Amino acid sequence: EAQVTQNPRYLITVTGKKLTVTCSQNMNHEYMSWYRQDPGLGLRQIYYSMNVEVTDKGDVPEGYKVSRKEKRNFPLILESPSPNQTSLYFCASSNIWRTGLSSYNEQFFGPGTRLTVL
Amino acid sequence: AQKITQTQPGMFVQEKEAVTLDCTYDTSDPSYGLFWYKQPSSGEMIFLIYQGSYDQQNATEGRYSLNFQKARKSANLVISASQLGDSAMYFCAMREKGSSNTGKLIFGQGTTLQVKP
Numbered sequence: 582e583a584q585v586t587q588n589p590r591y592l593i594t595v596t597g598k599k600l601t602v603t604c605s606q607n608m609n610h611e612y613m614s615w616y617r618q619d620p621g622l623g624l625r626q627i628y629y630s631m632n633v634e635v636t637d638k639g640d641v642p643e644g645y646k647v648s649r650k651e652k653r654n655f656p657l658i659l660e661s662p663s664p665n666q667t668s669l670y671f672c673a674s675s676n677i678w679r680t681g682l683s684s685y686n687e688q689f690f691g692p693g694t695r696l697t698v699l
Numbered sequence: 700a701q702k703i704t705q706t707q708p709g710m711f712v713q714e715k716e717a718v719t720l721d722c723t724y725d726t727s728d729p730s731y732g733l734f735w736y737k738q739p740s741s742g743e744m745i746f747l748i749y750q751g752s753y754d755q756q757n758a759t760e761g762r763y764s765l766n767f768q769k770a771r772k773s774a775n776l777v778i779s780a781s782q783l784g785d786s787a788m789y790f791c792a793m794r795e796k797g798s799s800n801t802g803k804l805i806f807g808q809g810t811t812l813q814v815k816p
Contacts, residue, residue, distance in 0.1 A: 623806035
């Protein structure tokens with residue numbers, strides 16, 4: 582089954598304690614990204630990756646790190662979490678954009694990780 | 700500037716009736732796609748429907764249709780014959796090809812739909 586998996590699904594932690602949220606996809610997608618969702622703001626992109634070893638900042642990258650050592654995995658790292666990083670996080674993957682090929686451009690989302698930083 | 704605007708924070712609809720969720724967008728890229736996602740209270744993002752900027756016909760998927768008005772930069776979602784299970788948050792999103800082809804997805808703020816029995 583084609584899917585994006587994230588772990589953990591729920592996490593409560595304390596300020597300053599490093600954590601990693603894992604993301605894996607089995608569709609051989611080149612493009613992966615992380616979003617955070619906050620009330621009234623929709624989803625905002627944190628970081629993205631076009632392929633292995635190619636990553637770049639999204640709209641809200643402060644306080645986060647990522648790596649893409651393998652095509653299927655794209656972990657999100659919070660080196661020193663703070664309460665303002667309490668949010669719902671989504672990992673997503675897709676093919677690189679192709680004009681005119683509708684179904685090709687869909688982004689597949691993981692189930693989400695609810696993070697609370699105390 | 701807001702690229703995706705959903706002006707209805709919350710809506711009610713009677714079961715079995717049709718409902719339209721509004722979405723306007725702003726882009727100068729000729730190659731883009733518009734998506735609608737459903738997010739139930741459990742939190743996952745469920746893909747509903749997609750419309751490409753070059754698609755000549757409005758997209759349809761079962762009870763979902765997308766009313767695409769390119770000149771007005773509007774991509775409204777129409778849900779026919781609403782069901783109680785349609786109660787959820789709905790997000791409109793746009794993916795532009797862009798100069799670097801990142802394919803980033805830009806989201807609106809969402810509309811909460813409640814279906815009344």
